Amino acid sequence: MAKVTRTPLISGNWKMHHNHFEAISTIQKLAYLLHKEDTDAVDVSVHPPFTDLRSVQTVLEADDVPIALGAQHCHWEEKGAFTGEVSPAFLAKLNVSYVIVGHSERRELFGETDEMVNTKAKAILKWGMTPIVCCGETLEEREAGSTEDKVGGQIRAGLAGIAAEQVAGLVLAYEPIWAIGTGRTASAEDAQAVCAYVRSVVAEVAGADAAASVRIQYGGSVKAANAPELMAQPDIDGALVGGAALVAEDFAGIVQFRSA
Ligand code: PGA
Secondary structure (H helix, E strand, O other), rough: HHHHOOOOEEEEEEEOOOOOHHHHHHHHHHHHHHHHHHHOEEEEEEEEEEEHHHHHHHHHHHHOOOEEEEEEEOOOOOOOOOOOOOOOHHHOOOOEEEEEEEHHHHHHHOOOOOOHHHHHHHHHHHHHOEEEEEEOOOOHHHHHHOOHHHHHHHHHHHHOOHHHHHHOEEEEEEOOHHOOOOOOOOOOOHHHHHHHHHHHHHHHHHHHHHHHHHEEEEEEEOOOHHHHHHHHHOOOOOEOOHHHHHHHHHHHHOOHHHOO
């Protein structure tokens, strides 16, 4: 198996925060705080609400800011009678690069199933964007010892029918639900163990080369203070950041984990 260097990807999921004015000012601050050596070494994406995407795209492109535009969700159809939904084709038209799929909040609050996650991941790929496919267990599942069953099932279902070469370019995010927005982070060892397990599932379904290339993020209360230790783990290739992504200084501190 060829040795693959995986460029870390740090993604800021703004969830339902920041209107488009707040988005513009946050992005402008972030562009100022991040240095060329940061964005040369680390890929960075921001995932604002839909109503901010065009404004953020304009700032990023006008100033040539090396931050990728991301979305938090989309539908799988190109168009149709789906009131309130957003087409992956519309996101592609805004030069969106990454789309989060199957975040636990979408699964738990909006009924997203593994099948929907799989269908959406395929649609996102079809439109030339990269899905960030999320997985993660509840506290009850962790305590019952079923983390691997839950996470493995989500990854197997999420990747079903996707060609190995495409799996190689995907991003997966391991986000233990009990660590999201709670200030509780998985220990670096626990996060590493589950991310290594996720990589082994990818190897099983798509082969060793895809497993060596796929990027696996950890998410759940990542902060500038814990990012260096998490990012030092061999199977953690980035972070999916919620709360700490809302403030430019905090998010920049995570992107700059190498200099901490
Ligand atoms: P958090 O959110 O960093 O606020 O825990 C992570 C996420 O939900 O992606």
